[in-house]
Amino acid sequence: MTNDAAKYTLGVDVGTSSTKGVLVAKDGRILASATRAHEVDxxxxxxxxxxxxxxWDEFVSIANELTTAHPNAEITAVGVSGMGPCVLLADADDEPVRPAILYGVDTRSGAQIARMTDELGIDEITRVGGSTLTSQAGGAKIAWISDEEPDAWTDARRFFMPASWLARKLTSAYVLDHQSASQTSPLYDIENETWYDPWWQRYAGTIAQPRLTWAGDIAGEVTAAASALTGIPAGTPVITGTIDAWTEAVSVGAHEVGDLMLMYGTTMFLVATGAETLRTPSMWTTAGAFPGTRNLAGGLSTSGALTAWLKDLTGSDYPELLAEAEASGAGARGLLILPYFAGERTPIQDPDARGIVAGLTLEHGRGDLYRAALEATALGVRHNVETMRAAGADIRRIVAVGGGTQGQLWLQVISDVTGLVQEVPATTIGASYGAAFLAASAIAADGAAPAIADWNPITQTITPNPDLRSFYDTLFDRYVRLYEGTKDVAHELAAEQRGASHA
Incomplete structure (x- = not known):
């Protein structure tokens, strides 16, 4: 008989810059982890x-590393997660017909968004799906492939996101979770929690609809073929999984009504959970990770991507930049950055927004720029939070998660700028840990499901400095006015950049 102490769940998350996997014991302890770095195109x-x-290659590599290094660890279930909403179309043999189009940072579908909005009507789109169409809308990206790449479209038969792609490769199940489906706007009916057939047939008619389940439901079992590749025993249950931001919220227990999760990563993501469907044109209305919940979500197009860009640009390392940024102080000695270096998602929903550095002088150094970049992401978070609350979101508790939470200065800057208290749990490894938790919950006997508060207790609380409240109120006003005052020029430059990229 196998000892319960040797039983683990495997959680794997495909992120924007890496794939991460963890082996987690029944009590939430991490036995081992593995990471594979990658880049987007x-x-x-x-x-x-x-x-x-x-x-899939990185999943296989991680699974083999962990199973080989820990041969006595019995994997009882597999959790999958991934960035999104992404659009991966595959043919009848599950071969991708083109590279996957990523979430809202990919802004190519502007013409399709305009056409679909004109054809369907903004009020009807919002009624059916909850949100207006933006660069985050998966359905518009499906329409882009149909319009722009007819050869790929002719072969397309199935639709995946990273988590559902892994579930397919592991189990042969063709599924998608409700949360991910609700971001395939306008193809999902949020109130009835089903695909909206009239619009699916209109814009994705040749593609088979994935079966809809919830993130923590079991999609199927590991096949013999997948077992031979991964080292995971055949017959092991695999959950459906969901988009990484929602799995991250699960990993820190920030998925109850009244919770707001802040995900510190390559981009910044915010998920507020409630019981009602809130609609506002500047945010994303989605189904929750679990039945009976709804989310109002938002995201910055750059956060960690911006600080990494500055690090590479200056040839520095993070400890140097953080020390210099701390010495720079609040306000970065008169610098203000708009963090729209990849356009911006919420709440301005402007793919043609561009990064702005205002107030720069010859006296400023790299530490000032780095401090201003941290403050820029914090100002973006504040803009989102204020928009969510204006739409009716009841935010009672804020939990921080993701790799960026390892940086104490960034956490403090965000609390100071927003005026929010943040709770930080013991484990901030993120979505892979949440996927492992969902897998453990899926196979637990009735009444024996683990509690995330036991797995991952809160160990740190970040409190805003009240002495900086007035200062950052003024800076936030300037932040909003700076965008309004520069957006016309930024749009002209964005148009020129698009022309140059195709020259």
Missing amino acids: RPHTGWVEMDAHIW
Whole structure:
């Protein structure tokens, strides 16, 4: 008989810059982890895509590393997660017909968004799906492939996101979770929690509809073929999984009504959970990760991507930049950055927004720029939070998660700028840990499901400095006015960049 102490769940998340996997014990302890770094492709301005073969290859590599290094660890269930909403179309043999188009950072579908909005009507789109169409809308990206790449479209038969792609490769199940489906706007009916057939047939008619389940439901079992590749025993249950931001919320227990999750990563993501469907044109209304919940979500197009860009540009390392940014102080000695270096998602929904550095002088150094970049992401978070609350979101508790939470200065800057208290749990490894938790919950006997508060207790609380409240109120006003005052020029430059990228 197998000892319960040797039983683990495997959680794997495909992110924007890496794939991460963890082996987690029944009590939430992490036995081992593995990471595979990767990069996205940006073939044109506004395009962000990735070869989906990488997702499976990295899963296989991570699974083999962990199972080989820990041969006595019995994997009892597998959790999957991934960035999104992405659009991966595959043919009848599950071969991708083109690289996957990534989430809202990919802004290529502007013409399709305009056409679909005109054809369907903004009020009807919002009634059916909850949200207006933006660069985050998966359905518009499906329409882009239909319009722009007819050869690929002719072969397309199935639709995946990273988590559902892994579930397919592991189990042969063709499924998608409700949360991910609700971001395939306008193809999902949010109130009835089903595909909206009239619009699916109109814009994706040749593609078979994935069966809809919830993130923590079991999609199927590991096949013999997948077992031979991964080292995971055949017959092991695999959950359906969902988009990484929602799995991250699960990993820190920030998925109850009244919770707001802040995900610190390559981009910044915010998920507020409630019981009602809130609609506002500047945010994303989605189904929750679990039955009976709804989310109002938002995201910055750059956060960690912006600080990484500055690090590479200056040839520095993070400890140097953080020390200099701390010395720079609040306000970065008179600098203000708009963090729209890849356009912006919420709440301005402007793919043609561009990064702005205001107030720069010859006296400023790299530490000032780095401090201003941290403050820029914090100002973006504040803009989102204020928009959510204006739409009716009841935000009672804020939990921080993701790799960026390891940086104490960034956490403090966000609390100071927003005026929010943040709770930080013991484990901030993120979506892979949440996927492992969902897998453990899926196979638990009635009444024996683990509690995330036991797995991952809160260990740190970040409190805003009240002495900086007035200062950052003024800076936030300038932040909003700076965008309004520069957006026309930024749009002209964005148009020129698009022309240059195709020259």
